[in-house]
Amino acid sequence: MLSEQNLKGIYVPVVTPFQTNHTLDLASFESYLKHLLVHDINGLVINGTTGECPTTSWEEVTSQVEIAKIVMKQLNKTVPIVIGTGTNDTLSSLKRTERAGELGADAVLVVTPYYNKPTGKGVVAHFSKIAEAGVPVIAYEIPGRTGIRLSVDTIREILDIPQVIGLKDSSGGVELVSELSRYGSKPVLCGEDLLFHASLSQGASGGMLASANLNTATFIDVYNRYMSGEISESKKQFDELVPMIRLLFEQEPNPAPLKWILSELGWIESDSVRLPLLPISDPLKAEIKKHI
Template sequence: MLREKDLHGIYVPIITPFDEDYEVDAASFYNHVYNVFQDDVDGLVVNGTTGESPTITSEELGILFTTAQAAREAAHVNVPLVVGTGTNDTLSTVRKTEAAGKLGADAALVVVPYYNRPSQQGIIEHFRKAASVGVPIILYEAPHRTGVTLELDTVRTILDIDGVIGMKDSTPNTRLVSELTRLGSKPILCGEDSLLFAALSSGAKGVMSASANVETERFVAFYRHFLAGQHEQSKQLFDELLPLIRLLFEEPNPAPLKWLLEQQGVIESGILRLPLMSVTEGLKEKLAVYV
């Protein structure tokens, strides 16, 4: 299982390919995961929101996870496999986290409950219940998606729960990671791709980047340069990646990623499950330079 001290580096929340019948395309998934492992990433997230987790059944999660395990073995790497288990219902989150543990997940990524906008105390209790399962928990804060913003004291309380090993921070600036770093905190991974360099400079221990589904090797190099203290080289790489990052979030994630991966021949189809739809012709023209 993933330990607090090992939560760092480049984590890729992997996309879930579907075939023409909207079924999980395990062959494309294997191909993509294997390629990502070959690029020396530090961790992989299966069934995150980039993987269209709200549309994935428990049976499909089993297929995805065992396929990722097979790709990891074939790539001769031993990086952690994190599973997205968060929902806006505590009991469902607990059950999904239990299922992830039985599959062999190294940790569970649990998003702050969305839509129903619970109180700060309700959110704390949600994470207590999730952590009680025994699978290491990574708190995922994404207020622009959940409809609720965690207060600093709430974040610190959740991070103090036994079994919570760190946090994915997708807030729209670096204030939270800066303050947590100043106060002393479990590891923070930046989940806001346009802020990756700024977040590392503010104390983040790594990134959980959807954009790293493509150009993975360059994202890894960006982080390795930063870790080595080669900040100018790291910043230069990030500045080169930033136009792509912006395009990948110009329309709802993961539609641009899946279109680009299809064009690059990594996956057979960029199909998404409704309500998500493929990218517009205008964005395709912009992304075509990366094919």
């Protein structure tokens, strides 16, 4: 299982491939993982935002975890598996976390409750209840999707829960990781792809980055060089990734652009996404083609 001591490096949130009729495409998922797992990533994230978690069933999540284990065995690799289990219903999140533990998850990713707009105390109680499952928890702050922005004090309370091993920070800036680092916080993984290098400079322990599905080796090198003190070389490499990162996130919603690229590369059969998401537009396809 993951712990706060080894929550660092590059974690890749994977897509959930669908066939053209929008059913789960496990053959594509297996092929895709074989491409991805040749790289020495630090963790694989199943059923996150990039995996279209609002539209997947637990049976589909289970199937993906089973395929991931098979591929790792074939490649003779062991990569920690993080499963997204957070919802805006505490008891549902607890049950999903218990099931994730039964599947052998090394940790779970639990998003701040969305839509309900609980108080800070309510959010802390939410995470405390989920922690009862006994599975390591990575808290996930992403106010752009949840509708609430937690205070630093509330996040520190969440991180004080023994079962919570760290935070994925998609708050939209580097202020949070900077503030937490000043207090000697548990590890913080950057979840804002464009801010990855800046977050490292403020004390982030790594990144959980959808764009690391592409140019994976470069993302790993950016991290390793930064940690070894080659700051300017690391920044130069990261700057070369920025145009593609912008195309993945700034025009149409993730993971539709990423899925289209993966299908163009032949890693997955179809770029299908489930409603209410739509496949990307022709103008964006044309723009992306200039970079792949």
